[in-house]
Amino acid sequence: MTDIFDNTMLCNKCDTKMQKASVKKNGFLLRALICPKCDEKVIHPTDEQEYNRFINLKNKEFRVKMRLVGNSYAVSIPKEIVLFIREQEKIMDNMVKLCFEDFGRLSLNFNNINELKK
Numbered sequence: 001m002t003d004i005f006d007n008t009m010l011c012n013k014c015d016t017k018m019q020k021a022s023v024k025k026n027g028f029l030l031r032a033l034i035c036p037k038c039d040e041k042v043i044h045p046t047d048e049q050e051y052n053r054f055i056n057l058k059n060k061e062f063r064v065k066m067r068l069v070g071n072s073y074a075v076s077i078p079k080e081i082v083l084f085i086r087e088q089e090k091i092m093d094n095m096v097k098l099c100f101e102d103f104g105r106l107s108l109n110f111n112n113i114n115e116l117k118k
Helices: 045-059 078-088 113-117
Strands: 021-027 028-034 041-043 066-069 070-073 097-102 105-109
Touching: 041 045, 041 097, 045 078
Parallel strands: none
Antiparallel strands: 021 028, 028 041, 066 070, 097 105
16 A cells, blocks of 8 residues: 555645655654745645644543552553553553652653653
């Protein structure tokens, strides 16, 4: 099966051959075609679909339980978030970076272990 972006595409505004490029949005690297003449952009449909899935997850609020486990507390991460991260990263390490950002706000960073050590 061939990818739609493997074909030559012409800009629908000026009939110029579009060039392959990448567009970064909220940490996502999206494949795109850009017209060098009029700067028209076309995002790859699959990438746009995954990006929209991310936006839907980002805007969703989850209520999770905090439990005492030994001398620490554990918070469950909803399965749909973990599955989305695994699909994007292809491999997810067991180690995550936990930061106390602000009063009442924690963050988890799921980047790979080499980035966590930096």
